[in-house]
Amino acid sequence: MSKYIVMHNSADCIGCKACEVQCRSLHNGGPGAFFCRVLSVEQTEPKPALGFVYTSCFHCENPWCVKACPTGAMRRRDDGIVYVETSACVGCKACITACPWAAPQWNAQTGKVDKCDLCRDRIDQGLKPACVTTCAMSCLQFSTPDAASQERRQEFAGQMLRNRPAAR
Amino acid sequence: MGSMQLVQSVCGMCTARCPISVEVKDGSVGMIYGNPHSPLKGALCARGVAGKALERESECPQSPLIRVGERGEGKWKKVSWEEAFDYVAQKIAAVQQQHGREAVLWSDRDGPFTDLYRAFMRGIGSPNVCTHSTSCDLNTHHASKAVMGLGRGMAVNDFANCKHIVLQTRNIFEAINLGEARTVMQALRKGCKLTVIDIRHNVSASKANDFLLVRPGTDYAFNLGIINTLITRKLYNKDYVDAHTTGFAELAEFVAPYTAEWAAEQCQVDAQAIVRLAQSLAAAAPHVIWHPGWMTSRYGDSFQVARTALVITALLGGVGVKGGIVPGRTPKECGKAGLKKFTDLFPAPKGFRADSLGVDNKAFDPGKGLLHKAFEAISNPPQGAAPVKAYMCWRHDPLQGYPDPDALRKRFGGLDLLVSVTFSWSDTAWYSDVVLPLSTYLSRESIIATKNGLKPQFFVRNRVIPPRYDTKADWEIIGGLAKRLGLDPLVFESAEDVWRFQLEGTGLTSADFTEKGFVSLTSEPLYVDLASYSFPTASGKVELTSEGYGKGCGENMLPPYTPPVAPPEGAYRITFGRVAVHTQGHTINNPLLLEQVPENTVWINSKKAKAAGINPGDRVRVRDAAGNAMGEAGVKITSAIHPEAIFVVHGFGHDLPCESRAINQGISDSKCLRGGLGMQDMGGGGLAMQEHFVTLEKVAGSGAA
Numbered sequence: 090m091s092k093y094i095v096m097h098n099s100a101d102c103i104g105c106k107a108c109e110v111q112c113r114s115l116h117n118g119g120p121g122a123f124f125c126r127v128l129s130v131e132q133t134e135p136k137p138a139l140g141f142v143y144t145s146c147f148h149c150e151n152p153w154c155v156k157a158c159p160t161g162a163m164r165r166r167d168d169g170i171v172y173v174e175t176s177a178c179v180g181c182k183a184c185i186t187a188c189p190w191a192a193p194q195w196n197a198q199t200g201k202v203d204k205c206d207l208c209r210d211r212i213d214q215g216l217k218p219a220c221v222t223t224c225a226m227s228c229l230q231f232s233t234p235d236a237a238s239q240e241r242r243q244e245f246a247g248q249m250l251r252n253r254p255a256a257r
Numbered sequence: 258m259g260s261m262q263l264v265q266s267v268c269g270m271c272t273a274r275c276p277i278s279v280e281v282k283d284g285s286v287g288m289i290y291g292n293p294h295s296p297l298k299g300a301l302c303a304r305g306v307a308g309k310a311l312e313r314e315s316e317c318p319q320s321p322l323i324r325v326g327e328r329g330e331g332k333w334k335k336v337s338w339e340e341a342f343d344y345v346a347q348k349i350a351a352v353q354q355q356h357g358r359e360a361v362l363w364s365d366r367d368g369p370f371t372d373l374y375r376a377f378m379r380g381i382g383s384p385n386v387c388t389h390s391t392s393c394d395l396n397t398h399h400a401s402k403a404v405m406g407l408g409r410g411m412a413v414n415d416f417a418n419c420k421h422i423v424l425q426t427r428n429i430f431e432a433i434n435l436g437e438a439r440t441v442m443q444a445l446r447k448g449c450k451l452t453v454i455d456i457r458h459n460v461s462a463s464k465a466n467d468f469l470l471v472r473p474g475t476d477y478a479f480n481l482g483i484i485n486t487l488i489t490r491k492l493y494n495k496d497y498v499d500a501h502t503t504g505f506a507e508l509a510e511f512v513a514p515y516t517a518e519w520a521a522e523q524c525q526v527d528a529q530a531i532v533r534l535a536q537s538l539a540a541a542a543p544h545v546i547w548h549p550g551w552m553t554s555r556y557g558d559s560f561q562v563a564r565t566a567l568v569i570t571a572l573l574g575g576v577g578v579k580g581g582i583v584p585g586r587t588p589k590e591c592g593k594a595g596l597k598k599f600t601d602l603f604p605a606p607k608g609f610r611a612d613s614l615g616v617d618n619k620a621f622d623p624g625k626g627l628l629h630k631a632f633e634a635i636s637n638p639p640q641g642a643a644p645v646k647a648y649m650c651w652r653h654d655p656l657q658g659y660p661d662p663d664a665l666r667k668r669f670g671g672l673d674l675l676v677s678v679t680f681s682w683s684d685t686a687w688y689s690d691v692v693l694p695l696s697t698y699l700s701r702e703s704i705i706a707t708k709n710g711l712k713p714q715f716f717v718r719n720r721v722i723p724p725r726y727d728t729k730a731d732w733e734i735i736g737g738l739a740k741r742l743g744l745d746p747l748v749f750e751s752a753e754d755v756w757r758f759q760l761e762g763t764g765l766t767s768a769d770f771t772e773k774g775f776v777s778l779t780s781e782p783l784y785v786d787l788a789s790y791s792f793p794t795a796s797g798k799v800e801l802t803s804e805g806y807g808k809g810c811g812e813n814m815l816p817p818y819t820p821p822v823a824p825p826e827g828a829y830r831i832t833f834g835r836v837a838v839h840t841q842g843h844t845i846n847n848p849l850l851l852e853q854v855p856e857n858t859v860w861i862n863s864k865k866a867k868a869a870g871i872n873p874g875d876r877v878r879v880r881d882a883a884g885n886a887m888g889e890a891g892v893k894i895t896s897a898i899h900p901e902a903i904f905v906v907h908g909f910g911h912d913l914p915c916e917s918r919a920i921n922q923g924i925s926d927s928k929c930l931r932g933g934l935g936m937q938d939m940g941g942g943g944l945a946m947q948e949h950f951v952t953l954e955k956v957a958g959s960g961a962a
Contacts (some may be wrong), residue, residue, distance in 0.1 A: 101431040101442055101446065103300055103431070103433075103438070103837065104443075104460060104837070105301045105430075105431075105433065106303045106789055106837060106838050106853050107300070107302050107305075107306055108302060108530050109303070109853070110303040110306045110307055110849050110850070110853065111288070111290075111301075111306045113852075114288070114289075114306055114307065114309045114310065114849055115287075115288060120309070120852075121852075131895075133863075133895055133896045134459075134896075136468075137458035137463075137895075137896070137897040138463060139458065139460065139462075140463070170330035184773050214851035219288060219290075223299065223300060223306060224300060225300050225301065225302045225303075225433070225438070226300070226438070226439060226442050227298070227299075227300055227439070250450065251311070
């Protein structure tokens with residue numbers, strides 16, 4: 090079962106890239122290969138607005154990339170973490186084309202694919218993924234789908250109450 | 258895999274000095290993150306994380322160097338530390354013998370670790386210590402003194418309890434002090450309102466309830482309009498003003514002509530927006546912070562912008578009050594002994610300062626100095642002062658941070674000795690006679706520092722790993738020079754000895770810093786009681802017209818508004834600022850950060866771009882007023898910047914061959930500021946660095962056909 094989820098509270102995100110840079114400092118996937126990425130979305134009309142979206146691998150329950158991989162390099166752990174066993178990767182890039190979000194990253198230096206594995210070495214030590222630990226505004230959260238849903242609903246409930254006009 | 262060790266230390270990637278935890282595995286740096294014992298709770302910004310790449314950097318001075326070619330030619334002789342210390346000490350002694358003890362100038366970028374440097378300068382008998390402040394925060398620092406009597410470092414913005422924050426030329430979510438940014442975000446989450454007044458829509462503006470795009474250089478008008486509105490509509494806190502301030506009647510008379518309608522016209526905003534902001538602030542008062550800015554060396558009247566920001570906060574009753582701008586507290590108010598100071602080992606030198614402070618001007622802070630004035634004294638010292646002949650430039654790059662580096666190089670021509678102490682290459686280091694390489698912040702210890710504020714603490718930078726090259730820590734470099742100049746009390750055998758000296762009388766030992774990296778002096782925030790508190794101004798009150806400070810510097814504290822000059826036809830006002838992944842010039846060559854933002858894209862208003870035939874994907878050259886090209890970059894065409902201005906991130910446009918990644922990336926804004934060393938805000942001392950105009954030229958062959 091896919092146990093984990095990384096939630097991003099975009100309202101608090103300032104696009105500071107601490108998550109990306111931390112990821113790059115620990116897992117060098119090669120030039121231009123970002124296991125996670127914060128994308129900015131802008132508009133100017135009717136008035137200026139700017140927002141940020143965190144993207145990484147979703148660690149799907151039925152990952153397209155694992156099915157597409159002809160060598161068995163793309164693997165999935167029992168806890169749902171999808172990772173690449175790089176020694177078995179032949180660099181065919183089938184996983185990149187199969188993934189609806191093109192999450193696997195191409196390493197031009199090694200000729201292999203690698204991707205976010207939720208820092209499985211850290212998770213196995215009881216820690217959180219590095220991007221989550223480092224997030225400057227603590228707007229990334231490492232959670233389970235149930236807990237994340239409950240928390241988001243609770244926040245929404247609080248917001249509703251705060252915004253409700255005073256009782257008559 | 259070897260065992261993992263965790264060291265609590267202090268980040269050195271910018272001036273905020275965040276507490277960090279650093280993993281060390283097999284002698285090398287693993288993950289760097291925010292100290293979990295601090296309010297950062299693991300969080301860190303991109304620059305802090307990229308300290309790991311700095312540790313792998315080989316494009317840095319790796320041993321002491323003495324210049325053998327012409328200045329700036331890049332021809333060096335590698336020397337031992339003994340030889341370098343002998344050389345510098347002999348030169349300093351010779352200069353002092355020939356020109357007087359005051360002929361030595363020192364500059365650094367200030368901060369909590371300066372006590373040892375100040376002691377060194379006292380020891381050699383020169384009063385000429387300056388910080389980088391005239392190119393940064395001096396207007397705010399002096400505005401803070403002018404209104405509250407407190408320097409910038411002792412005026413705490415209590416964001417955590419604030420209900421309405423106004424940011425004006427303070428981009429809090431991109432020019433990041435992480436602890437501060439997190440506190441502001443937490444306040445916003447709790448319902449605090451945010452208003453951003455700027456010439457462009459930046460990340461901070463994107464988090465605001467209201468964003469007001471103003472004409473560049475009109476902030477003073479905006480603030481006068483707000484003050485007028487607060488007074489005429491009786492939105493100010495009369496009880497507070499009566500009890501805790503002076504100068505109200507004079508202020509009210511002065512702002513009478515500056516109505517919201519008038520201000521709206523000057524700033525090109527809607528008058529109703531000004532009135533609504535004043536009303537909204539009054540509703541949140543006294544829990545209001547109108548931020549006086551950080552980097553305010555911008556316009557000719559930036560001191561008054563900062564001063565009026567504080568006046569507005571005071572009119573709303575927010576000065577000295579929880580949730581407003583409050584006096585910081587020191588170890589003394591926690592009932593604890595302070596650190597023993599190195600500066601107390603020597604008397605303060607009495608000679609004339611090269612920047613003339615203390616003679617005619619008794620209001621400006623000699624602790625900050627006027628560095629651009631001290632540079633003038635190299636060839637043209639003020640009456641009675643010695644010429645500056647030796648310059649110790651400590652972890653500071655004025656050729657990058659001050660306007661008009663070509664003019665500054667000419668001034669440096671009159672120096673007998675220019676020494677750079679630095680962990681990275683910089684324009685100033687490259688132009689120096691001697692480079693003394695400082696160890697990186699992860700491979701050097703600091704002295705223990707005091708953090709004053711609502712919750713005072715002592716903190717220390719522990720050495721995480723040994724230096725990779727032949728570099729030294731601050732205390733070792735000061736010690737090496739001190740030993741040769743007869744200042745034995747500043748010579749220490751080990752960092753442990755340095756700390757023992759400082760902690761004498763505090764009841765603490767260095768072991769008390771091991772687990773957390775800091776020692777808290779109070780568990781609860783300490784607020785002053787306004788009923789008994791006396792502000793350190795001449796009157797003991799908040800001075801709305803800054804009468805005490807104004808008398809001290811001989812300047813009118815209520816100057817009439819002068820509108821900014823419009824750019825000449827086809828030209829733009831050049832404005833600059835920060836982005837979250839770089840700290841001015843010194844991170845551009847960092848591979849983890851350069852790949853994030855490899856050049857300083859030029860922001861230009863969409864209507865202006867259209868008229869100039871500049872399209873998305875084009876590249877432009879920026880030319881200064883004399884027509885010299887200052888580098889090229891891509892463009893960001895947007896309606897979210899005022900048409901009179903272009904904007905670039907500061908710090909790009911490097912041309913040093915020793916920085917292979919940063920070279921020729923983007924535009925040097927500093928170089929565009931011709932004549933800028935002489936453009937000082939007389940009220941606050943800051944340089945006016947956004948009073949310059951440039952033109953753009955499309956690079957042939959760039960962009961879509």
